[in-house]
Amino acid sequence: xxxxxxxxxxxxxxxxxxxxxxxxxxxxxxxxxxxxxxxxxxxxxxxxxxxxxxxxxxxxxxxxxxxxxxxxxxxxxxxxxxxxxxxxxxxxxxxxxxxxxxxxxxxxxxxxxxxxxxxxxxxxxxxxxxxxxxxxxxxxxxxxxxxxxxxxxxxxxxxxxxxxxxxxxxxxxxxxxxxxxxxxxxxxxxxxxxxxxxxxxxxxxxxxxxxxxxxxxxxxxxxxxxxxxxxxxxxxxxxxxxxxxxxxxxxxxxxxxxxxxxxxxxxxxxxxxxxxxxxxxxxxxxxxxxxxxxxxxxxxxx
Amino acid sequence: xxxxxxxxxxxxxxxxxxxxxxxxxxxxxxxxxxxxxxxxxxxxxxxxxxxxxxxxxxxxxxxxxxxxxxxxxxxxxxxxxxxxxxxxxxxxxxxxxxxxxxxxxxxxxxxxxxxxxxxxxxxxxxxxxxxxxxxxxxxxxxxxxxxxxxxxxxxxxxxxxxxxxxxxxxxxxxxxxxxxxxxxxxxxxxxxxxxxxxxxxxxxxxxxxxxxxxxxxxxxxxxxxxxxxxxxxxxxxxxxxxxxxxxxxxxxxxxxxxxxxxxxxxxxxxxxxxxxxxxxxxxxxxxxxxxxxxxxxxxxxx
Numbered sequence: 001x002x003x004x005x006x007x008x009x010x011x012x013x014x015x016x017x018x019x020x021x022x023x024x025x026x027x028x029x030x031x032x033x034x035x036x037x038x039x040x041x042x043x044x045x046x047x048x049x050x051x052x053x054x055x056x057x058x059x060x061x062x063x064x065x066x067x068x069x070x071x072x073x074x075x076x077x078x079x080x081x082x083x084x085x086x087x088x089x090x091x092x093x094x095x096x097x098x099x100x101x102x103x104x105x106x107x108x109x110x111x112x113x114x115x116x117x118x119x120x121x122x123x124x125x126x127x128x129x130x131x132x133x134x135x136x137x138x139x140x141x142x143x144x145x146x147x148x149x150x151x152x153x154x155x156x157x158x159x160x161x162x163x164x165x166x167x168x169x170x171x172x173x174x175x176x177x178x179x180x181x182x183x184x185x186x187x188x189x190x191x192x193x194x195x196x197x198x199x200x201x202x203x204x205x206x207x208x209x210x211x212x213x214x215x216x217x218x219x220x221x222x223x224x225x226x227x228x229x230x231x232x233x234x235x236x237x238x239x240x241x242x243x244x245x246x247x248x249x250x251x252x253x254x255x256x257x258x259x260x261x262x263x264x265x266x267x268x269x270x271x272x273x274x275x276x277x278x279x280x281x282x283x284x285x286x287x288x289x290x291x292x293x294x295x296x297x298x299x300x301x302x
Numbered sequence: 303x304x305x306x307x308x309x310x311x312x313x314x315x316x317x318x319x320x321x322x323x324x325x326x327x328x329x330x331x332x333x334x335x336x337x338x339x340x341x342x343x344x345x346x347x348x349x350x351x352x353x354x355x356x357x358x359x360x361x362x363x364x365x366x367x368x369x370x371x372x373x374x375x376x377x378x379x380x381x382x383x384x385x386x387x388x389x390x391x392x393x394x395x396x397x398x399x400x401x402x403x404x405x406x407x408x409x410x411x412x413x414x415x416x417x418x419x420x421x422x423x424x425x426x427x428x429x430x431x432x433x434x435x436x437x438x439x440x441x442x443x444x445x446x447x448x449x450x451x452x453x454x455x456x457x458x459x460x461x462x463x464x465x466x467x468x469x470x471x472x473x474x475x476x477x478x479x480x481x482x483x484x485x486x487x488x489x490x491x492x493x494x495x496x497x498x499x500x501x502x503x504x505x506x507x508x509x510x511x512x513x514x515x516x517x518x519x520x521x522x523x524x525x526x527x528x529x530x531x532x533x534x535x536x537x538x539x540x541x542x543x544x545x546x547x548x549x550x551x552x553x554x555x556x557x558x559x560x561x562x563x564x565x566x567x568x569x570x571x572x573x574x575x576x577x578x579x580x581x582x583x584x585x586x587x588x589x590x591x592x593x594x595x596x597x598x599x600x601x602x603x604x
Contacts (some may be wrong), residue, residue: 010411022415024418025429033430036428042433044427044435046429047427047429057395072411072418073421074409074411074415074416074418074419075418077419077422077423077437077438078419078421078427078437079427079437080427080435080438081383081387082387085383087383088382106409106410106411108467109376109408110471111472113324113374113472116326116374116380117376117380120376120379120380120382123383125346125349125380125381126327127327127345128335128350135378135381135382135385136382144408144446144448145473145478146446146467146478147470147472148474148475148476149474149477150472166445168412168448170449170450171413171452172449172450172452172453173450173452174450175450176491176495179483179488180483182482186478186483191479195375208528215517241415
């Protein structure tokens with residue numbers, strides 16, 4: 001079970017956090033940019049290679065601290081297929097280092113198309129009879145369930161993990177998610193679907209392969225949602241740069257100390273900027289920030 | 303205005319349909335598969351090259367009949383970054399042939415990330431001061447608005463077209479979209495948002511850059527939605543293989559004969575299978591099917 005693998009990674013590192021790898025060029029130290037631009041040119045390939053260098057060093061310095069990474073696909077796609085190639089390399093490299101990989105792709109479509117996405121990110125692509133290849137091969141993916149179960153089932157069938165968008169961290173998340181129907185908001189209805197879809201996919205720690213994305217920026221809703229989806233693992237964005245605090249995200253955990261993994265992206269990737277460290281020490285600064293975050297969150301869930 | 307470009311392409315070809323390019327390997331004639339596998343190997347690269355050969359020939363034979371193509375990103379992503387490379391090539395090749403390109407990506411995320419997706423598919427990616435490159439460079443993209451305006455605005459800002467998922471064509475679309483709130487279903491609430499977001503983005507034909515995805519498989523809803531979003535262009539999937547009929551999709555059009563573009567994917571790509579034509583004539587069969595579809599739909603909207 002994919003969820004068991006995630007929980008075991010979390011237990012091993014005693015750290016319920018995930019490092020988001022959303023590598024905008026602005027976040028990458030200029031000495032890396034210069035080196036790769038000199039070698040590959042000031043173009044999408046040069047940019048993608050800079051991301052690869054940045055990611056690889058971050059993974060090397062974070063892999064004994066964090067249990068998981070979460071690359072955000074948009075920041076690779078914006079550099080074209082060269083960027084997507086680096087997304088694939090990043091996933092593969094992180095897994096080789098023992099990290100659990102959440103592909104933050106928020107994919108969604110009708111059944112037959114969702115099947116293609118599920119194969120792309122979690123499964124195998126058929127090339128010819130008995131010949132299969134893995135395209136991106138993550139451990140889990142984020143998905144959007146506006147289309148209902150048709151678009152979710154193919155992901156569940158792969159036997160890996162998914163995190164369904166329930167209550168997102170952004171300011172306008174309420175525009176659709178907070179609409180009240182039968183006395184309850186849409187995000188609670190979505191939460192009930194997630195709880196339902198997770199039945200029959202529960203691993204040995206009592207958690208389901210069908211998780212939920214719930215933003216740290218809405219702590220009141222987080223607390224309520226924890227009750228509606230007791231078996232769902234929560235992927236919690238919005239900590240740090242977006243304003244979510246440790247006492248807020250503490251509400252995402254169950255009594256067993258499990259049930260949630262807290263994401264931070266910018267605060268880790270850009271730690272060298274925020275602490276005034278030398279550019280050359282970017283990975284060291286990221287490591288220290290990941291340690292601080294781990295300790296801060298552990299303090300709040302004990 | 304992107305929507306004006308789409309309408310002009312439709313007027314020029316007198317054809318309100320779009321050919322979906324969802325190139326599963328199963329759809330591709332075996333002589334193409336054999337050729338590319340012999341040259342590149344039975345792997346993701348070989349598969350991607352087969353798709354490229356297939357797409358190129360389809361575009362050559364369809365470009366004077368259809369105004370637009372709609373590649374479905376999932377069927378490229380499932381072949382890894384090599385597949386995504388072919389997606390980029392396909393978009394570029396189709397645009398060079400004068401076709402309007404709808405990137406069917408259904409992307410969605412918080413504002414900063416949606417901005418990265420918008421740059422990837424509709425805009426320019428900044429490499430360095432004053433150096434920008436285009437990653438995928440489509441004319442429009444499909445998007446999912448479960449996160450509200452934050453995730454939509456960056457796409458609108460690019461000045462290109464978007465099609466927001468309102469009522470999708472799949473069987474379980476009602477699970478979330480048909481939930482009733484204040485006496486109306488969520489898809490109608492979404493339609494009102496689309497109508498609102500489109501204000502200020504209306505082109506010379508009276509249509510907005512903010513369009514809607516409405517499935518041909520729900521004709522009653524289609525008719526109602528036409529009234530709620532008078533200025534939105536409808537991208538209508540579900541015609542043909544999914545069961546939508548010409549009399550159903552006719553409801554997507556306004557009195558001016560404009561307002562909708564009807565998609566067919568499998569029925570065009572696999573026309574050679576359905577008609578029993580020789581594999582070698584796949585593009586000819588696709589062309590004939592595109593002509594038949596054009597004529598059938600035109601008959602129903604006049």
